[in-house]
Amino acid sequence: xxxxxxxxxxxxxxxxxxxxxxxxxxxxxxxxxxxxxxxxxxxxxxxxxxxxxxxxxx
Amino acid sequence: xxxxxxxxxxxxxxxxxxxxxxxxxxxxxxxxxxxxxxxxxxxxxxxxxxxxxxxxxxxxxxxxxxxxxxxxxxxxxxxxxxxxxxxxxxxxxxxxxxxxxxxxxxxxxxxxxxxxxxxxxxxxxxxxxxxxxxxxxxxxxxxxxxxxxxxxxxxxxxxxxxxxxxxxxxxxxxxxxxxxxxxxxxxxxxxxxxxxxxxxxxxxxxxxxxxxxxxxxxxxxxxxxxxxxxxxxxxxxxxxxxxxxxxxxxxxxxxxxxxxxxxxxxxxxxxxxxxxxxxxxxxxxxxxxxxxxxxxxxxxxxxxxxxxxxxxxxxxxxxxxxxxxxxxxxxxxxxxxxxx
Numbered sequence: 001x002x003x004x005x006x007x008x009x010x011x012x013x014x015x016x017x018x019x020x021x022x023x024x025x026x027x028x029x030x031x032x033x034x035x036x037x038x039x040x041x042x043x044x045x046x047x048x049x050x051x052x053x054x055x056x057x058x
Numbered sequence: 059x060x061x062x063x064x065x066x067x068x069x070x071x072x073x074x075x076x077x078x079x080x081x082x083x084x085x086x087x088x089x090x091x092x093x094x095x096x097x098x099x100x101x102x103x104x105x106x107x108x109x110x111x112x113x114x115x116x117x118x119x120x121x122x123x124x125x126x127x128x129x130x131x132x133x134x135x136x137x138x139x140x141x142x143x144x145x146x147x148x149x150x151x152x153x154x155x156x157x158x159x160x161x162x163x164x165x166x167x168x169x170x171x172x173x174x175x176x177x178x179x180x181x182x183x184x185x186x187x188x189x190x191x192x193x194x195x196x197x198x199x200x201x202x203x204x205x206x207x208x209x210x211x212x213x214x215x216x217x218x219x220x221x222x223x224x225x226x227x228x229x230x231x232x233x234x235x236x237x238x239x240x241x242x243x244x245x246x247x248x249x250x251x252x253x254x255x256x257x258x259x260x261x262x263x264x265x266x267x268x269x270x271x272x273x274x275x276x277x278x279x280x281x282x283x284x285x286x287x288x289x290x291x292x293x294x295x296x297x298x299x300x301x302x303x304x305x306x307x308x309x310x311x312x313x314x315x316x317x318x319x320x321x322x323x324x325x326x327x328x329x330x331x332x333x334x335x336x337x338x339x340x341x342x343x344x345x346x347x348x349x350x351x352x353x354x355x356x357x358x359x360x361x362x363x364x365x366x367x368x369x370x371x372x373x374x375x376x377x378x379x380x381x382x383x384x385x386x387x388x389x390x391x392x393x394x395x396x397x398x
């Protein structure tokens with residue numbers, strides 16, 4: 001069974017923020033990784049919103 | 059990190075400082091906004107037979123920028139305020155020619171062992187909130203109090219008369235040029251700003267242009283060691299900086315705390331004492347609306363840079379998404395309060 005897109009985004013962001021970013025040297029790499037993770041969380045929210053919108057219409 | 063950049067930098071600095079034995083090491087990129095690429099490195103050389111080992115920062119123009127800013131302005135602001143004794147890094151060299159490092163750049167001292175707060179953190183200053191806040195607004199007051207002509211910055215961009223109009227039109231042009239879709243809230247704000255001009259500025263000052271949490275370095279004891287990112291410095295009304303510093307985007311999620319530090323009323327009191335200026339609530343209300351409009355201008359430009367692939371730095375995507383939505387909400391609320 002394929003995982004949901006928002007689940008992948010949410011959990012990947014959690015991994016990046018909680019596990020990967022702290023292992024990176026402080027600086028551009030860590031800051032940018034955290035920012036990318038934050039945008040993955042925002043993307044998951046957008047996906048959920050779009051999904052709700054299409055199911056409301058359907 | 060690119061060996062090529064390191065070698066070019068080494069050649070440039072060796073010639074600039076007259077130190078043929080100069081070696082550049084540990085060059086690495088660090089966060090520094092999307093308007094400049096920022097790198098830290100060490101320069102080791104001998105000066106009159108004395109071994110030097112300096113921690114330095116390179117700020118190089120990116121292929122495309124969030125907004126068009128002038129590295130000469132930034133460098134001159136560092137020079138002027140460093141001479142004045144404000145906490146800013148010592149500027150070392152400015153290069154406007156493309157040939158040494160492919161793009162213009164400048165070099166300054168690195169302030170080591172310090173932190174920069176991310177705007178996404180809920181309480182970055184923690185037990186140092188009071189100390190950081192008092193310094194932050196006191197330094198802003200000192201910037202406002204400085205005489206632009208006396209410190210050699212009297213020729214910076216900006217207007218001495220009707221600076222409110224000059225700045226509104228400046229950001230209107232940015233939005234005209236960079237919007238990819240209609241911006242009805244920004245347009246409503248521009249109409250409101252033009253129809254309701256503020257009282258004249260009490261004083262024309264150097265406006266830092268991006269004075270906020272995240273643009274200063276503080277040490278482990280909560281002492282502010284450097285005010286950074288002067289690239290948007292210009293002449294104008296000092297309330298412009300105060301309104302920007304107090305904007306809710308920079309409040310770390312608690313709008314009752316100025317820049318995530320002290321209470322707003324306290325911040326204003328500290329600023330008044332340090333600047334010698336009076337806080338005019340009527341004028342300030344105008345500059346609050348302007349601050350959110352300026353934010354929209356910056357974020358709209360960022361979105362454009364990212365969309366067109368000129369600058370893929372994720373901070374541009376974040377600015378064009380989260381920050382743009384945030385300031386649209388703030389501005390809609392502020393306009394509805396003022397029109398009601």
